Amino acid sequence: MTVPPPRGGSKSWLPAAPGYYTLRLRAVPTVADPGDARPIEARIDEAFAVFTDEVVEQTYDVQVGNVAAARVTPRQPLSTSPRTAQVQGITAQAVPSTGGLNYTVYYGNLHSQTNHSDGGGDLATCTGAQAPQTGKYGPADAYTMMQNQAHGDFLLTSEHNHMFDGSDSTNTSANPTTAINLFHSGLTAAANYRTAHPSFLALYGLEWGVISNGGHLNILNVDQLTEWETNSSGQLIGEVNTPKSDYAALYSTMKAHGWIGMFNHPATSGQFIVGGTALGYDANGAQVMMLAEVLNSSAFSTNTTETETGRSSYQSAWNILLERGYKVAPASDQDNHCANWGLSFTNRTGVLLPSGTVLNPTNFYDAIRARRVFATEDRTGQLVLSANGHVMGESFSNSGTLTLTANFASTSGQTAQRVQFFQGVPGSNGTVTQLYEGSDTTTITPASGEHFYYAQVTEANGLRLWSAPVWVTQGTGGGGGDTQLPTASASESGTSGTITLSATASDNVGVTKVEFYVDGALKGSDATSPYSMTLDSTTLSNGSHTLVAKAYDAAGNVGSSSSVAFSVSNAVIETELVQNGGFESGASYWTATSGAVTNSSTYVAHAGTYKMWLDGYGTTTTEYGYQTISIPAGTTTATLTFWVRVDSAETTTSSAYDTLKVQLRNSSNTVLTTLATYSNLNKGSSYVQKTFDVSAYRGQTVRVYFEGSEDSSLATSFLLDDVSLRAK
Secondary structure, three states, rough: OOOOOOOOOOOOOOOOOOOOEEEEEEEEOOEEEEEOOOOOHHHHHHHHHHHHOEEEEEEEEEOOOOOOOEEEOOOOEEEEEEHHHHHOOOOOOOOOOOOOEEEEEEEEEOEEEOOOOOOOOOOOOOOOOOOOOOOOOOOOHHHHHHHHOOOEEEEEEEEEEHHHHOOOOOOOOOHHHHHHHHHHHHHHHHHHHHHOOOOEEEEEEEEEOOOOOOOEEEEEEOOOOOEEEEEEOOOOOOEEEEEOOOHHHHHHHHHHHHHOEEEEOOOOOOOOOOOEEEEOOOOOHHHEEEEEEEEOOOOOOOOOOOOOOOOOEEEHHHHHHHHHHOOOOEEEEEEEEEEOOOOOOOEEEEEEEEOOOOHHHHHHHHHHHHOEEEEOOOOOOOEEEEEEEEEOOEEEEEEEOOOEEEEEEOOOOOOEEEEEEEOOOOOOOOEEEEEEEEEEEEEOOOOEEEEEEEEEEEEOOEEEEEEEOOOEEEEOOOOOOOOOOOOEEEEEEEOOOOEEEEEEEEEEOEEEHHHHHHHEEEEEEEEEEEEEEEHHHHHOOOOOEEEEEEEEEEOOOOEEEOOOOEEEEOOOEEEEEEOOOOOOOOOOOOEEEOOOOOOOOOOOOOOOOOOOEOOOOOOEEEEEEEEEEEOOOOOOOOOEEEEEEEEEEEOOOOOOEEEEEEEEEOOOEEEEEEEEEHHHHHOOOOOEEEEOOOHHHOOOOEEEEEEEOOOOOOOOEEEEEEEEEEOO
């Protein structure tokens, strides 16, 4: 129940009878005016009336006195990862919970920052957001801490999309290539960590937007830097243009790219505005937004003992999103900006993968798309809502009665004090209401039409869990649910530029959406007939490809089309990826030993006046120079060329005393391949051009790395010029 407090500071309103009460907190900014003599209550009322879009509201349920615990059936926990099982002191691969729910639970967080944006702050000095790219720790550090100290199964580092230029405003002198390379180095860091630690899922994404007149959301599986800022030359400081605070445009872009998202710490007003409405519904948004945070611990906490008391609730905003028509599951994250990833509190997001499924990005994001997700303040708790044989996250048709069960379990022996079921009508813009509480199961007969239901459990220790909803279309009459698969057929038109993927689909009840898969990869979806989408064919290689359309109905049935073959034949355009390859702008775009890029007259350049000169001292020396380059995935070939001259005082004709290595390295400086090694044995009086096929590294961000090493006597100089990496 809710008891409104009176004005004047009296405590007489505090409830006396035992029970559960809702504490509602509302805040609004205002301007302090020493000359305003009105009572504080009048000024507060005015602020709420004027700044309606700035109101922040949070609600908390509190227990007063002794209240009988809910009637809950004891259940075995679902399986967890071996790491989680070991830390929590339970047997790995535990017996599935009652009801035969054959899933494994993975715990982690989907919202954190590192020194790629405004996070990664040293705990000794961290008091808030860091100046962009000045933090001490990066993505690999975050993954290591989450895995080894917080004992999580996954972590998404979600960097602010508008800070890759090194500024929290706009850096008009920013080099777009530098920003893009930093973003892709994050994707590479996550991929490298997964390779080295296959039992942990390292993920890298973007936190898009601004708080004021905007709202933050995470693009979870993004593979290109999305931006709205431009430098003084009018160049976009990113790869995909997404207008600032235009959420309808963003949702459309996400749909076109197959990206999925999460609403971060959503406010009940003033954020995610579509058509003038906060948390406004958008058809594309409904297809791409999968999650909404219901709780965060303090973003700037430095706590490392999981005892942070600063926490914010966003359940009210989640309820509004559900009533608007968004099918979003709850998430609970830590939004870490300081170097305590996963350690500030015990809250986690739990994701269910079918038991036996490998934990990798594809399977993980499939589970997110299926909304098999729960939010918890207790990293040992589990909550899975089931309904007539369906599991949370599903949309299905129903006739007759509906039995809802909150499958709660704890690997640490926690018990449930309170179990609540909530209900609402998607698209009604109404109010979520409590359906029932008292036990972990209830049977109802819904009214005809659309409904959603979710469960909330409060443990005896006060920590809460929220299930994803189920979405139910209630029909009339008896019988079971719809089990008939939709039918689909696919077609493609165009061979170059923008091509069109189309499908026809039908179902005995109705098709809810059609997804388009090219070569097995999801490229997008459409919820409205005629079903189609456009695709930039330059993201595909020239040659043959396959298209499959998958049609879904409200019961969760899926029908696939036959595979359709099509061809792409784009004009081959060669693109130069190296900037300042002739060094005529000095060391710009290159990272090199000081003085290595020079216009010294001792040696001529191959062309122009500048070149890279490594070594030549006649003492033990190692010098280097490299440039970081992203090789587009959609290219057919990638070719590295450069001109090299070796001048040496060595007289041997058989021993390589001084060497120049030409390598490709990743962003962590790990050698991917050594393309060639030259030495004093290759000395000559002129430059020689060298050519290497590096097509195997398409879709990767690499460093083109030159490293010269001399021994203790007789100088050898390695001269490099006109470096080129061309892709087509």
